[in-house]
Amino acid sequence: MSRPAGFSIEAHRRLVVKVGSSLLVGRDGLIDTAWLRGLADDIALLHGGGHELLVVSSGSIAIGSNVLGIDKRRARLEDLQAAAAAGQVRLAHAYQDALGVHGIDAAQILLTLEDTENRRRFLNARGTLGRLLEHRAVPVINENDTVATEEIRYGDNDRLAARVAQLVMADALILLSDVDGLYSADPASNSEAGHIAEVAVIDAAVVAMAGETRSDIGSGGMATKVQAARIATHAGCSTVISSGAIDRPLHALAAGGRCTVFRAKGTPAARRKQWLAGVLEVRGELSLDQGAVAALEAGNSLLPVGVVRVAGSFRRGDVVTLLDPAGREIGRGLAEYSDEEAGRLTGCRSEQIEKKLGYRGRSVMVHRDDLVLFESGVAG
Ligand code: GLU
Secondary structure (H helix, E strand, O other), rough: OOOOOHHHHOOOOOEEEEOOOOHHHOOOOOOHHHHHHHHHHHHHHHOOOOOEEEEEEEEEEHHHHHOOOOOOOOOHHHHHHHHHHHHHHHHHHHHHHHHHHOOOEEEEEEEEEHHHHHHHHHHHHHHHHHHHHOOOOOOEEEEEEOOOOHOEEEEEHHHHHHHHHHHHOOOOOEEEEEOOOOOOOOOOOOOOOOOOOEEOOHHHHHHHHHHHOOOOOOOOOHHHHHHHHHHHOOOOOOEEEOOOOOHHHHHHHHHOEEEEOOOOOHHHHHHHHHHHOOOEEEEEEEEEEEHHHHHOOOOEEEEEEEEEEEEEEEOOOOEEEEOOOOOEEEEEEEEOOHHHHHHOOOOOOHHHHHHHHHOOOOOOEHHHHEEEOOOOOOOO
């Protein structure tokens, strides 16, 4: 059976929606609140239908440049950082206003490159995002442009959105753009340009096509969208480029609107586990009691109470081996604690963690999303 055309939002539960500056901010540097209200209506509908949504929104520099009277084209880095600071507060406010109409809480998260590239920081960002989704808030994410300098920034929110999708194990990444997908050539200058509905493999030909088209307000363009699609699809997250230059863009997409779909390779959980299983650098060992082994096999996280012994030298975010009571390696995972902290917490019930450590810690030793079990193939 051939696949239906378009993209089924309905079939994807956790969605990351990326909004580019050119959609949200006019050339006058003001937020297009009518458009944003439409987007919020779409988000509210999906949210009400049980979907989890995260928004990665650009716009802080464009908005803030207008507020501070900075000419973006001539501005120095410090000016752009200042613009981002003034713009971000307005951007966040606009989202809260638009989502608040529907009784939805927006929650601002500003990320730097380190937050997704460094495993310790990755666990922090992921923990917070996960908790926000449990509270049914909608995270509104941007790069922390105020502290990011050229060498240490993503620079474009397409790739940031893909990293966020990977971080939260999203099922789909929707890149709202000023065009409705990828074309074989630039549709603005070439009437022969053909729309590509689906990309099975991101090969050199696809990358070359992306090089042809560029939007001029945002720093992204098609090239970074294709790079984003590569990151996300490898993490098991389907990626869509669709038009945001219309009212109610998610509604239009759900109704079969034209777009380019990059299908995911596997599921987010399977891809995360494959990655974990293949990591060569294992830094330590946690020996588990039988109760913990059973809990993991049932798909739960590893709690400190089930750990009887800690060995090796590891930090939070490092990969550790999990041993059963007979000393057999049953799996591996990312440690939420260092070896020293884990040692203090062995056998400790979750409510005793704060007393043992002297500060409020995390309730799990290894989160179930960061865990792979060998042989049994359960946990996920
Ligand atoms: N983070 C930048 C901003 O909010 C935008 C980056 C991009 O255009 O992708 O202005």
